Amino acid sequence: xxxxxxxxxxxxxxxxxxxxxxxxTIKDGEFTVFVGPSGCGKSTLLxxxxxxxxITTGHIEIDGxxxxxxxxxRRGLAMVFxxxxxxxxxxxxxxIAFPLKMAKMDQAEIDKRVDAAAQVLNLADYIDxxxxxxxxxxxxxxxxxxxxxxxxxxFLFDEPLSNLxxxxxxxxxxxxSELHKKLATTMIxxxxxxxxxxxxxxxxxxxxxxxxxxxxxxxxxxxxxxxTFVAGFIGSPRMNLITGEEAAKHDAHTIGIxxxxxxxxxxxxxxxxxxxxxxxxxxxxxxxxxxTGLADTLTVRAIGxxxxxHGDKIHLAPRADEIHRFDTAGLRIA
Amino acid sequence: xxxxxxxxxxxINTTIAWIIGLLIFFPILWTILxxxxxxxxxxxxPPLFLFFDWTTENYSTVMERSNYGRFLWNSIxxxxxxxxxxxxxxxxxxxxMAFVPSKRTKDIxxxxxxxxxxxxxxxxxxxxxxxxxxxxxxxRVALVIILMxxxxxxxxxxxxxxxxxxxxxxxxxxxxDGATLKEEILYxxxxxxxxxxxxxxxxxxxxxxxxxxxxxxxxxxxxxxLTAFIASYSSPEGLFYAKLSAASTMAIAPILILGWFxxxxxxxxxxxxxxx
Numbered sequence: 001x002x003x004x005x006x007x008x009x010x011x012x013x014x015x016x017x018x019x020x021x022x023x024x025t026i027k028d029g030e031f032t033v034f035v036g037p038s039g040c041g042k043s044t045l046l047x048x049x050x051x052x053x054x055i056t057t058g059h060i061e062i063d064g065x066x067x068x069x070x071x072x073x074r075r076g077l078a079m080v081f082x083x084x085x086x087x088x089x090x091x092x093x094x095x096i097a098f099p100l101k102m103a104k105m106d107q108a109e110i111d112k113r114v115d116a117a118a119q120v121l122n123l124a125d126y127i128d129x130x131x132x133x134x135x136x137x138x139x140x141x142x143x144x145x146x147x148x149x150x151x152x153x154x155f156l157f158d159e160p161l162s163n164l165x166x167x168x169x170x171x172x173x174x175x176x177s178e179l180h181k182k183l184a185t186t187m188i189x190x191x192x193x194x195x196x197x198x199x200x201x202x203x204x205x206x207x208x209x210x211x212x213x214x215x216x217x218x219x220x221x222x223x224x225x226x227x228t229f230v231a232g233f234i235g236s237p238r239m240n241l242i243t244g245e246e247a248a249k250h251d252a253h254t255i256g257i258x259x260x261x262x263x264x265x266x267x268x269x270x271x272x273x274x275x276x277x278x279x280x281x282x283x284x285x286x287x288x289x290x291x292t293g294l295a296d297t298l299t300v301r302a303i304g305x306x307x308x309x310h311g312d313k314i315h316l317a318p319r320a321d322e323i324h325r326f327d328t329a330g331l332r333i334a
Numbered sequence: 335x336x337x338x339x340x341x342x343x344x345x346i347n348t349t350i351a352w353i354i355g356l357l358i359f360f361p362i363l364w365t366i367l368x369x370x371x372x373x374x375x376x377x378x379x380p381p382l383f384l385f386f387d388w389t390t391e392n393y394s395t396v397m398e399r400s401n402y403g404r405f406l407w408n409s410i411x412x413x414x415x416x417x418x419x420x421x422x423x424x425x426x427x428x429x430x431m432a433f434v435p436s437k438r439t440k441d442i443x444x445x446x447x448x449x450x451x452x453x454x455x456x457x458x459x460x461x462x463x464x465x466x467x468x469x470x471x472x473x474r475v476a477l478v479i480i481l482m483x484x485x486x487x488x489x490x491x492x493x494x495x496x497x498x499x500x501x502x503x504x505x506x507x508x509x510x511d512g513a514t515l516k517e518e519i520l521y522x523x524x525x526x527x528x529x530x531x532x533x534x535x536x537x538x539x540x541x542x543x544x545x546x547x548x549x550x551x552x553x554x555x556x557x558x559x560l561t562a563f564i565a566s567y568s569s570p571e572g573l574f575y576a577k578l579s580a581a582s583t584m585a586i587a588p589i590l591i592l593g594w595f596x597x598x599x600x601x602x603x604x605x606x607x608x609x610x
Contacts, residue, residue: 052506073512085507089525098521099511146511156510 002063002153002186003028004049009058011044011210018044019210021058026154026188026203031180034190035197036207036233042190043158045207049188050156051075063153073102078147079156082163084139086131092118092142093127099150117145120179137168144179154186161196173199194234198222206230228330231256237286237301239324242294252325252333259286259301261322264308269315273298278309289314362586369393369579376575392580400563402584408474409559409585412549413542415478417535420489423482425531428493429519433502443494446487454484454547465552474557477549481542489538496530497523529599536596543589560585 004026011019018041026032034042047053049060051072059068067075078099086095096117100110118124121141131139140160147155157176161169177200180187191197197204198218206213206221206229214226218234225231231239239256247255262271264287273292278285285306289298300316308314325333339347356363368376370388396402431439461480462471470476500523508522524531546561553562564585567578593600 050510052509072506072509073514077510079507079510081503081507083501083503085501085503087504087508087522087526098508098513102512102514102517146507150512 003061004154004186004188005061006045006049007059007061009048009060010056011041011048011053012056017056017210019048022210022212024205024212024215026186028186029184031177031187031189031200031202032205033197033201033203034188034205034207035192035194036213038192040207041210042192042207044210046156046158046188046190050077050079076153077156078150078152078154079158080140080143080147080160082159084131084143084163086139086142086146088131091128091130092123092134092145095131095142096123096145096149099146103150113149114145117149120148121145136164137172140164140172141175144176148179148183152185154188157187157189159191160189161191162193176200195236198234204234206233224332225256225324226332228254228256228326231324231326237299240295240298244294246294247325250323250325253328254326254330256324256326257318257322259299261319262298262300263317263319264300264302264306265315265317267315269317271298271316271318273314273316275308275310275312275314280305287314289316292316362590365579365582367579368576369583371576371579373574373576376579392576393584396567396577396580396584400566400581402563405558405560405563405585406588408553408557409543409561409588411474412477412481412557412559413539415474416481416485416542417538419478420482420486420538421493421531421535424486424489424493424534425519425524427490428497429523431490431494432497432500433505443491446490450487458547458551462551471552472554472556472558477552477557477559480548480552481545484545484548485538485541488541489534492534492537493527493530496527496534499530500526532596533600536592536600540589540593 006022006024008021008023009019010017010021022045034045036042044053048055051067051070055068059066061067062070062075062077087098090098093114096114097110100113105113114127115124118127121144123138123141123145126134126138131142134142140163143160160176161172164172173196176187176189180200189196189200201218203215204218204221205215208229213233214221214230216224221230221234225234225239228241232241235258237259239258240262241254241256243254247253263269271292271294273289275287276290276297277288279287282305283303285302285304285308287300287302287306287308289300290296292298298316300314327333367383369392370390371382371386372389372391375382375386431443465471465473465476468476504526505518505522508518513521543559544561546565549559549561550565553559564578564581567574567581
C-alpha cells in the first residue's frame with residue numbers, strides 16, 4: 001500500500017513561500033511525475049514527502065496515517081537521488097544491504113534479498129566493487145537496487161537520469177517503467193524533462209512557482225492543456241501560441257496549435273511564411289518559419305523528408321479541430 | 335598543461351627547500367647534539383658542532399634521577415585522553431554545524447575560535463582556583479578535560495571543514511534508508527571522513543603532547559607529563575644544558591617518530607579541501 005496525500009501543504013524558506021497551499025493525492029501503485037521548469041518547487045515537494053524538509057503548514061498522510069512529523073527513516077519510503085548518493089566506502093553489496101541492515105533484518109534474509117535485487121538489475125558481476133569503480137548507469141542501478149530491497153510503500157526519484165548520457169537515459173527510462181509494471185508500487189518521479197514525464201507517467205503533475213498548474217494523464221495534458229503554461233510545456237517541440245488578430249478570429253485571446261497539427265501544403269493554405277531553419281531528421285522534418293505575421297517563429301512538423309530549405313516559401317494548413325483557445329488570463333476556453 | 339621546469343631550476347628549488355627545512359629543524363638538531371656532549375662542551379665557546387667526545391652519560395644520569403616512564407605514561411594518558419574525548423564531542427558538533435547549519439553557525443564557529451585568541455594566562459587564576467576547590471590539582475583526569483577544552487575549537491573547526499566536503503545527499507540517503515542519527519554518523523559520515531578525522535586526531539595529539547603552560551601550572555608530582563620532565567632540568571643557574579637537552583630529546587622522541595610515520599596523512603589532512 002502506498003497512497004500519499006498532501007493536504008494544504010505549504011513550505012517557506014525564511015520569508016519566502018516556495019510552495020503556496022497545495023493539495024494532491026497520489027493513489028497506490030500510481031506512477032506520478034512532477035514536472036516543471038527548474039526552480040518550480042518540484043524537488044522541494046518531493047523532499048517534503050520524503051521528510052528531508054519539514055513542511056511549514058499542512059499535513060502529509062501516507063497510507064491514511066499522518067506522517068507530517070514522522071522522520072524520513074520511519075516513513076517507509078525509498079529515494080533515488082540525482083547524484084545517486086551511494087556510500088563510497090561500501091561495496092555494491094553493502095550499499096544495497098544497508099537499508100536492510102538498518103532494519104535489523106537477519107543476515108540470511110539480507111543476502112537473499114540483495115542477491116535477488118542484483119539479479120533483477122544485472123549487478124551480479126559488480127557486487128563486490130565499490131561505487132567509484134562503476135559507470136554512471138551501473139551506479140544508477142545500484143541506487144535503484146538499494147531502494148527496491150526494502151520493499152518501500154513508495155519510491156521517490158529525484159531527477160535520477162539527468163547525469164546519464166542520452167542513450168543510457170532512454171534505456172534506464174524503460175528499465176524504470178518496467179520495474180514499475182513489475183513491482184506495482186507507488187512511484188513519484190521528479191524531472192524537468194517533459195519527454196520523461198510523457199513516456200513514463202500514469203499521472204503528470206505540472207508545477208510552476210510551487211503551484212500545481214494541472215494534474216492528469218500524459219494524453220489529457222497533451223490534448224487539453226488547462227492553460228498556456230501547460231500548453232507550452234507539454235509536447236515537443238513546443239505548441240505554437242499565437243495572439244492578436246488570428247486569435248481574435250477564433251474568439252480567443254491566444255490560440256495554440258501543435259507543430260504536428262499544421263500540414264505543409266503545395267499551395268494555398270491558411271498561412272504562408274518563409275523557412276528559417278529546416279531540421280531534417282529523416283523520419284520527420286521540423287521547420288522554423290518566419291514572416292507569417294502570426295508569431296516570431298512558427299514551428300511545424302512534417303512527416304518524412306520534405307525538401308524545403310532556408311528561404312523557401314512555405315504554405316501551411318492548420319487543422320481547425322486541433323486549435324486550442326485561451327482567454328486573457330491564459331485559461332483554456334472549452 | 336604542466337609548466338616545464340628546467341633541471342637547473344629544480345636544483346635551485348630543492349636547495350632552497352632544504353635550507354629552509356634545515357633552518358627550521360636546526361634547534362631540534364642542536365638539542366639532540368647537545369644531549370651527547372658533556373656539560374662543559376655544551377657551553378664551550380666557540381660552540382662545538384660535530385667534533386666532540388660523544389657520550390650517553392646525560393641519558394643515564396637523567397634516567398637515574400627521574401622516572402622517565404611515569405612522565406611518558408602521563409603524557410600518553412593526557413594527550414591521548416584529551417584527543418579522544420575531544421573527537422567524541424567534536425564529531426556531533428561539527429556534524430550539526432556542517433549539515434544542519436542555522437543562522438548563527440558562522441558566529442558560533444568564530445566565537446569558538448576567538449577563545450583561542452585569549453592568552454591562556456588570562457584564565458589561569460580561575461581555573462587554578464577551580465582545580466583547588468574540586469581537589470583535582472595534579473590530577474590526570476582534570477588535565478585531560480582541560481586540554482580537551484583548550485583544543486576543542488581547533489578539532490571542531492578541522493572536522494567542520496572536512497565534513498563540509500561530504501555531499502549532504504549521501505547522509506540524506508542514509509536517513510531515507512532508515513538510519514537513525516547515531517547510525518548515520520557511525521556508519522556513513524565517520525567512515526567517509528576517516529582521513530580528516532585521522533589527521534585531526536594526529537594534530538591534536540601533537541598539540542596536547544607539547545602543551546606546557548597548563549601542564550606545568552596544574553601538575554606537581556603525580557600527573558606531570560614530559561613537559562614537566564624537561565622543565566625539571568632547566569635550572570636558573572643554567573649548568574645542566576646537556577642534561578636538559580637529553581631530557582628534551584627523550585620527551586620529543588615519541589612524537590617525532592609518530593609524526594615521521596604519519597607525515598603523509600598529516601600533510602594530506604592539513605591541505606584537505608584546499609586542493610581537490
